[in-house]
Amino acid sequence: xxRVVLPFHLRTLAKVEGEVHLDVAGTATxxxxxEALEARFPVLRGAIREHGSLxxxxxxxxxxxxxxxxxxxPDAPLPDAVARGEEPFFIVGAVSGGQE
Amino acid sequence: MSGVRVLVGTRKGAxxxxxxxxxxxxxxxGPFFGGWEIYHLKGSPADPNRLYASQSSxxxxxxxxxSDDGGQTWNPVDNQFTYEGxxxxxxxxxxxxxxxxxxxxxxxxxxxxxxxxxxAGAEDAxxxxxxxxxxxxxxxxxxxxxxxxxxxxxAGGMGLHTILLDSAKPQRLFIAISSAGAFRxxxxxQSWKPINKGLHSEYIPDPTAEVGHCVHRIxxxxxxxxxxxxxxxxxxxxxxxxxxxxREVSGNLPTDFGFPIEVHAHEPETIYVVPIKSDAEHYxxxxxxxVYRSRTGGNDWEALTAGLPQAxxxxxxxxxxxxxxxxxxxxxxxxxxxxxxxxSADGGDHxxxxxxxxxxxxxxxVQTLP
Numbered sequence: 096x097x098r099v100v101l102p103f104h105l106r107t108l109a110k111v112e113g114e115v116h117l118d119v120a121g122t123a124t125x126x127x128x129x130e131a132l133e134a135r136f137p138v139l140r141g142a143i144r145e146h147g148s149l150x151x152x153x154x155x156x157x158x159x160x161x162x163x164x165x166x167x168x169p170d171a172p173l174p175d176a177v178a179r180g181e182e183p184f185f186i187v188g189a190v191s192g193g194q195e
Numbered sequence: 196m197s198g199v200r201v202l203v204g205t206r207k208g209a210x211x212x213x214x215x216x217x218x219x220x221x222x223x224x225g226p227f228f229g230g231w232e233i234y235h236l237k238g239s240p241a242d243p244n245r246l247y248a249s250q251s252s253x254x255x256x257x258x259x260x261x262s263d264d265g266g267q268t269w270n271p272v273d274n275q276f277t278y279e280g281x282x283x284x285x286x287x288x289x290x291x292x293x294x295x296x297x298x299x300x301x302x303x304x305x306x307x308x309x310x311x312x313x314x315a316g317a318e319d320a321x322x323x324x325x326x327x328x329x330x331x332x333x334x335x336x337x338x339x340x341x342x343x344x345x346x347x348x349x350a351g352g353m354g355l356h357t358i359l360l361d362s363a364k365p366q367r368l369f370i371a372i373s374s375a376g377a378f379r380x381x382x383x384x385q386s387w388k389p390i391n392k393g394l395h396s397e398y399i400p401d402p403t404a405e406v407g408h409c410v411h412r413i414x415x416x417x418x419x420x421x422x423x424x425x426x427x428x429x430x431x432x433x434x435x436x437x438x439x440x441x442r443e444v445s446g447n448l449p450t451d452f453g454f455p456i457e458v459h460a461h462e463p464e465t466i467y468v469v470p471i472k473s474d475a476e477h478y479x480x481x482x483x484x485x486v487y488r489s490r491t492g493g494n495d496w497e498a499l500t501a502g503l504p505q506a507x508x509x510x511x512x513x514x515x516x517x518x519x520x521x522x523x524x525x526x527x528x529x530x531x532x533x534x535x536x537x538x539s540a541d542g543g544d545h546x547x548x549x550x551x552x553x554x555x556x557x558x559x560x561v562q563t564l565p
Contacts, residue, residue, distance in 0.1 A: 104230060104255055108271065138271045142255040146275045154254040188254045 097123055097173075098183040099132060105143070105186065109136040114183060123178040125157060126169040143186060158185040197565055199520045200265065201528055202246065203536055203550065204233035204558035209248055211266045212549055218526055218540040221549045227269060228260065235302050235515055235558040238265075242310035243562050247329060249300040249315070257299050259315075261329050272329030276300070276317055279336035285319065286347035295319045295339070302515060304358035308365075316355030320346060320372040322384065335384035338370070342389070342406045346375035349409050349428075356514055357413045361420040369423065369438060373514075374409035377425070379438050390438030394427060398474075412514040414456045416463035424466050424493070426456040426514070431468055433493050444493020449480050455517035459542060460525040464492040467527060467543060469512040478509035486529070488543050502546035503537065510535070516556050521563035530556025 099115040106112065117131045126149075133140045144151055149169075151157070156165045160174045160182050176182040201212040208226030227233075228250045236248035244265045250258040257276065260269040276297050287293035298318045306312035311328040321339055323332045346353060357371035366383040369390070376391040394408045401407070409428035416422065425432040425441065429452050432441040445451035450470045459465035468487050472480045479485060483506065486499040510533035520526035527543050530536045534553035539546045 102254075104252065108255075108258070138258075141257065141274045145256075147277065152254065152256060191253075 096180045097128055097131075097177060098180055099128070100183045100185045102186060102188045104188070105139060108138050108142065111136075116180075123173045124170050125164070125167065125173065128173065128184060129169075154189040154191050156187045156189055158187060197522065197563065199522065199526060200238070200243075200562040200564055201518075201536065201538070201549070202236045202238065202266070202558075202560040202562070203530055203553065203556055204236050204248070204515075205530075205534070205554035205556050206232050207554035209233040209236055209250075210550065210553060212536065214549075216522055218522075218538060221538075223550055224266070226554075227266070228258075231258075232299075233557065234299060235560075237303050237305060237560045238562040239305040239310040239313075240307050241305070243564055245305070245310040245328075247303045247305060247313050249303055251299040257297070259300065259303075259329050273325070273331050276315070276321075276323055276332050277334070278321060278339075279334045283339070283343065285343055285353065286345060288348065290347075292344070295321070295343075297321075298352065299354075301354040301356045302358055304360065307360050307362050314358045314360075314368070316358055316370065318352045318354035319348075320353045320355045320375060322355055322358070322368075322370055324384070335380075337385055338378060338380075338387050341378060341387045343375075345404075345406050346372065347407065349374035357410070359413060359415050359423075361415075362417055363420060367420075367437075369413060369415070371410040371413050371425075373411065374407065374428070376406050376408040377410050377413060377423075377438055390434070391441070392439065393434075393441030394432065395430070395443075396428065398428070411454045412456050414458045414466065416458040419463045422463065422492075424456050424458060426453050426468055428452065428474060431456065431493060444489070446489070446494035446496055448487055448496050449485075449498075453512075454514040455512055455529065457517045457519055457527065459527075460519045460521045461523075462490070462525075465490045465542070466492065467517065468496075469517070469529065471511060477511045482507050482509060484508040484510065484531075486527070486543055486546075499539075499543040499546070501544060502539075502548075508533075513557055515558040515560075518559050518561040520561045526561070528559050528561055530559045532556065 198215045203210040208229040210225035234249045239245040246262040248260040282295035284292035302316040304314040315323040359369040361367040371377045421437045423434045431445045433444045484503045487496040510531035517529040532555040536550040538549045
């Protein structure tokens with residue numbers, strides 16, 4: 096079981112509170128985690144990764160075990176502590192200001 | 196008694212204002228989708244309980260929400276807007292080619308007859324249609340083949356912001372893009388023609404170019420679909436031949452820069468604009484918020500000020516932020532970037548703020564309820 100922490104607006108979209116717990120088949124990677132997340136919450140398709148290219152949206156970041164893993168290979172295994180559910184995988188909206 | 200439902204899109208959520216036919220007591224519901232930009236929301240003429248909303252965010256992209264109960268509850272529908280084929284390139288601000296990239300939906304226009312059919316105007320400019328209530332979207336790609344390589348974004352982006360449907364000619368649509376101009380199809384979107392003859396724009400390399408004009412908004416009265424009124428970047432224009440030619444009707448306006456333009460529900464020659472000081476100063480001249488009304492289809496304009504702030508007012512009224520209702524005495528509504536929604540229940544003679552302190556208002560639409 097993998098624990099995922101979503102930012103407020105994605106929790107609202109997905110209509111969940113608190114952490115999301117996912118079962119990911121095989122080796123847990125960013126890609127398999129996000130595919131499992133989007134399969135469970137189809138509303139999140141396009142909100143984390145772009146449609147088509149599946150690239151991470153520019154103003155989102157991924158954190159695991161206190162490390163920014165946003166630029167890691169999406170097919171690289173996630174840290175063991177995340178894969179075992181000891182540490183959550185964070186999807187974070189960048190602190191990038193905005194118009195207002 | 197009949198009533199009205201005012202759909203308000205803001206920078207930080209949507210609000211729904213309702214009143215009975217007297218339009219004196221208003222109930223405000225919302226925010227819906229708090230924290231998200233709601234560029235537009237609109238109800239289906241075929242089913243007033245069917246609403247569509249464009250919800251977007253720089254962080255999380257585009258969502259389309261749909262309500263089947265008049266806005267009490269909402270559910271997301273498909274948010275995948277894919278350009279047909281190889282998207283190609285349009286002009287960038289520096290005159291270089293720039294690939295088409297989807298950013299957001301600026302405008303949703305439900306079909307006049309089928310609640311499940313809805314058009315969506317996108318930035319970067321393209322027209323999409325859903326015929327299954329928003330569960331899937333398909334582009335009408337022929338539009339971008341009309342000299343799309345010459346289109347360029349305005350300061351606010353290259354958005355398709357106006358979609359007008361002609362009830363007498365279901366295959367005819369008018370659309371407008373900032374800043375490519377106006378276009379018309381007479382075959383349901385299989386082919387398009389630019390309809391910008393007569394427009395004169397000093398700020399583009401060829402002031403009378405076939406495409407490239409910064410059209411801010413077009414309005415049409417449903418009983419006279421060949422007559423169109425346009426608020427351009429500068430100039431208020433009129434066409435009486437379905438856009439084939441335009442003539443200026445700015446007349447005695449204090450400034451002919453502005454964003455919205457609307458037509459009275461029952462008087463096809465009565466139109467409304469909100470003059471803005473200039474392209475460099477997006478607020479009313481002299482700090483006075485004035486709606487201007489022409490009862491002659493342009494040229495002769497009168498200022499409508501009763502109930503509107505006449506000092507120290509520096510808000511803007513954006514292109515999609517004005518609408519009319521269909522009650523016997525036509526109501527006129529507009530929202531400001533200062534978060535006010537003003538309403539007039541007498542065709543513009545008197546105004547009152549029916550909501551204040553909202554986030555900046557981007558869009559106002561009105562449904563007249565049975």
